Amino acid sequence: MRQLLMLICLGGLILFSSPLGALAQTPARPNIVFILADDLGWADLGSYGADLHETPHLDRLARAGVRFTQAYAMPVCSPTRAAILTGKHAARLNFTIWREGSVGRDAEAARSKNRLIPPATIHNLGSDETTIAELLHAAGYLTFHVGKWHLGDAANSPESQGFDLNIGGTHWGAPATFFWPFRGAFGQSREFRYVPGLGIGKEGEYLTDRFTDEALALIDQAGARPFFLNLWYHNPHTPIEGKPALTAKYRQRLKPGLNHQNPDYAAMIETLDENVGRIIAHLEKKGIARNTLFVFTSDNGGYVNQYKGLQVTSNAPLRSGKGSLYEGGVRVPLLVSWPAVTPRGAVIDQPVVCMDLFRTFAAAAGVKGETGLDGLNLVPLLQNPQARLDRESLFFHYPHYYPTTTPVSAIREGDWKLLEYFEDQHVELYHLREDPGEQTDLAARQPAQAERLRRRLAEWRQAVGAGLPTINPNAPR
Numbered sequence: 001m002r003q004l005l006m007l008i009c010l011g012g013l014i015l016f017s018s019p020l021g022a023l024a025q026t027p028a029r030p031n032i033v034f035i036l037a038d039d040l041g042w043a044d045l046g047s048y049g050a051d052l053h054e055t056p057h058l059d060r061l062a063r064a065g066v067r068f069t070q071a072y073a074m075p076v077c078s079p080t081r082a083a084i085l086t087g088k089h090a091a092r093l094n095f096t097i098w099r100e101g102s103v104g105r106d107a108e109a110a111r112s113k114n115r116l117i118p119p120a121t122i123h124n125l126g127s128d129e130t131t132i133a134e135l136l137h138a139a140g141y142l143t144f145h146v147g148k149w150h151l152g153d154a155a156n157s158p159e160s161q162g163f164d165l166n167i168g169g170t171h172w173g174a175p176a177t178f179f180w181p182f183r184g185a186f187g188q189s190r191e192f193r194y195v196p197g198l199g200i201g202k203e204g205e206y207l208t209d210r211f212t213d214e215a216l217a218l219i220d221q222a223g224a225r226p227f228f229l230n231l232w233y234h235n236p237h238t239p240i241e242g243k244p245a246l247t248a249k250y251r252q253r254l255k256p257g258l259n260h261q262n263p264d265y266a267a268m269i270e271t272l273d274e275n276v277g278r279i280i281a282h283l284e285k286k287g288i289a290r291n292t293l294f295v296f297t298s299d300n301g302g303y304v305n306q307y308k309g310l311q312v313t314s315n316a317p318l319r320s321g322k323g324s325l326y327e328g329g330v331r332v333p334l335l336v337s338w339p340a341v342t343p344r345g346a347v348i349d350q351p352v353v354c355m356d357l358f359r360t361f362a363a364a365a366g367v368k369g370e371t372g373l374d375g376l377n378l379v380p381l382l383q384n385p386q387a388r389l390d391r392e393s394l395f396f397h398y399p400h401y402y403p404t405t406t407p408v409s410a411i412r413e414g415d416w417k418l419l420e421y422f423e424d425q426h427v428e429l430y431h432l433r434e435d436p437g438e439q440t441d442l443a444a445r446q447p448a449q450a451e452r453l454r455r456r457l458a459e460w461r462q463a464v465g466a467g468l469p470t471i472n473p474n475a476p477r
Contacts, residue, residue: 029226030338031292032136032361033279036084036230037272038077038148038174038237039322041302041315042331043259044269052253052260053269057277058335061296065337066346066382072353072412073300075329075398075405076322077173078102078123078150080299080354081232085131085151085161087358087373091397091466098173099123099150101400115423115475116407118400119467124152125161132358133162136228139367144218145169147211147232163230167197167214175234178241178268180205206243208235208268212275216282228361231279235272240307242267259314290339293364295357298332305403319438323402325410325419326438330396336382338364346385351412352378353394374464395460399469407469411457418443418453422469427454 042048046055047062048069074080078098079090090096097105102123109117125131133143145158149169158166176184176193180201183194198210215231242250246267254261276296283289302313304321315321315328322329334352336342355375362368363377380387396410399422407422415433420426429443429450443450461468 028366029140030340030364031222031226031283031288032141032228032364033283033292033294034228034230034357034361035276035279035294035296036081036148036232037296037298038232038234039300039303039312040236040269040272040298040333041304041313041321042298042318042328042333043315044236044302044313045273045333047335048333050260050269051258052250053266055269055273057273057280058296058333061276061280061294061335061337063345064339065294065335065342065344066348066385068334068336068348068350068352070349070351071297071332071334072330072351072394072396073298073332074354075300075325075396076101076402077148077237077299081149081151082125083355083374084357085125085133086129087132087355087375088129089355089374089395089397089464091395091461092374092464093122093125093129094119094465094467095122095125096397096467097121097400099152099171100173109472112472113475114401114406114472116401116469117472118407118469121467124156126152126156127160129161131161132361133158133228133230135162135362135367136365137162137164139365140226141365142222142225142227143230144215144227145230145232146215146218148173148234148237149232158230165218167218168195168211169232170196174237174239175207177239178207178234180210182207182210206271208233208271208275212278215279219282219286226365233272233275236265236268236313238303238307238312240264240268240310240312243271246270259316261314262310262312264310265312293336293338293341293361295334295336295360297334297354297357299354301327301329301331304328317437320404322404323398324404325396325398325408326404327432327436329404330410336378338382341379342382343385348381348385350381350389351391351394352376352381352389393456393460395457397461397466399467409457409461409466411453411460413453413456416449416453418450418457420454420457429453 046059082095102121137143143163145163145166150173158169176186186193242264250263250266302315318328320326320328359375359377363379394412399407410419417430419428428441430438
């Protein structure tokens with residue numbers, strides 16, 4: 001990999017010095033700020049139709065840059081993060097479930113009564129994979145990771161994947177609490193968890209605020225050098241804990257008929273929004289916002305199950321949520337602002353996917369990445385929202401169980417979307433332009449279309465080596 005990075009770096013120098021390699025009409029070596037929310041649903045922001053949550057800073061970002069209406073992630077967290085960093089589909093990586101789920105797979109399979117046993121998967125993003133942080137580091141960028149990691153143990157930490165500094169990133173997927181001292185017993189197992197690298201704190205501090213404090217300090221320390229800030233907030237993942245004053249504010253605003261009915265979750269969304277606003281304001285104050293590529297998105301659809309007796313969020317009008325391959329599980333907000341490049345207030349309806357960010361960041365920095373990746377470069381689309389991407393299909397693969405789904409794969413081609421469930425091999429077919437909520441299954445009415453897409457999906461699974469579930473001999477007959 002070291003030889004590969006040397007070649008990539010040389011290629012980057014050639015790009016910077018040659019007009020043939022330069023990106024047309026884009027500034028050289030922009031800073032890159034990438035903010036990834038955790039479990040934020042497609043409809044959780046004001047600019048996407050939220051009816052309770054207040055998100056003025058993110059709504060301003062949507063007006064200042066580009067808002068994607070059909071952006072996709074993987075259905076759960078670790079697979080999306082691995083796909084973003086490598087530009088490879090989670091199924092190709094064999095990283096299709098969150099890390100703890102992968103680690104505990106054998107024990108779960110031994111006691112499971114489900115019809116199928118999910119495939120074995122990796123739970124550490126290995127050093128044989130080249131990440132976008134490694135590419136940018138080789139090209140002279142300072143690379144910072146702040147927040148959730150969830151992609152490996154200590155031997156596979158952010159520092160092992162191209163990041164100069166890591167604050168808060170561990171193998172865990174969620175904190176024990178969002179309040180200082182950010183440690184304690186987590187979940188039913190009562191596992192002790194903590195957040196490293198934050199130094200001395202004080203009573204009442206909130207984790208999202210602290211991560212932003214650290215990120216702002218790193219931006220200042222970068223000086224004149226270009227930087228890549230990978231800011232992965234835990235917010236609004238469980239535990240659902242809002243600041244008390246904000247929770248009280250939203251509790252008073254609840255009324256029948258709202259899609260969103262969780263005041264603690266609404267408080268978490270407002271705090272997330274406030275901290276995104278702090279990052280933007282700091283970039284503007286330093287005079288570097290114009291040459292900063294700023295990207296905000298989520299790692300999967302919103303969590304629609306209950307937490308302490310209350311549904312966490314709603315992705316309406318989209319169907320279902322986290323874990324599912326229905327739109328509510330995989331469609332996410334995506335806001336991009338690069339003032340030197342992006343038009344103000346543009347709305348892009350073309351489908352894009354999380355793997356696209358790898359090539360986009362590399363192209364923006366003028367660095368050539370590996371070939372054979374699963375994403376596309378979105379810079380031409382950011383320059384001209386009327387441009388068309390050279391992509392026929394998007395694919396999704398979740399061969400696992402979750403409260404919202406049984407093992408399933410899916411393909412989207414144009415406005416058509418097909419889901420194939422592995423327990424009984426039944427398929428469902430939807431036309432998303434006419435039916436974005438996936439309420440009318442057209443498989444019986446359009447058998448030829450369904451069969452064509454099913455074959456394409458099977459061919460893709462074989463091409464990427466997607467792991468498949470097997471029959472559980474212990475399942476009830």
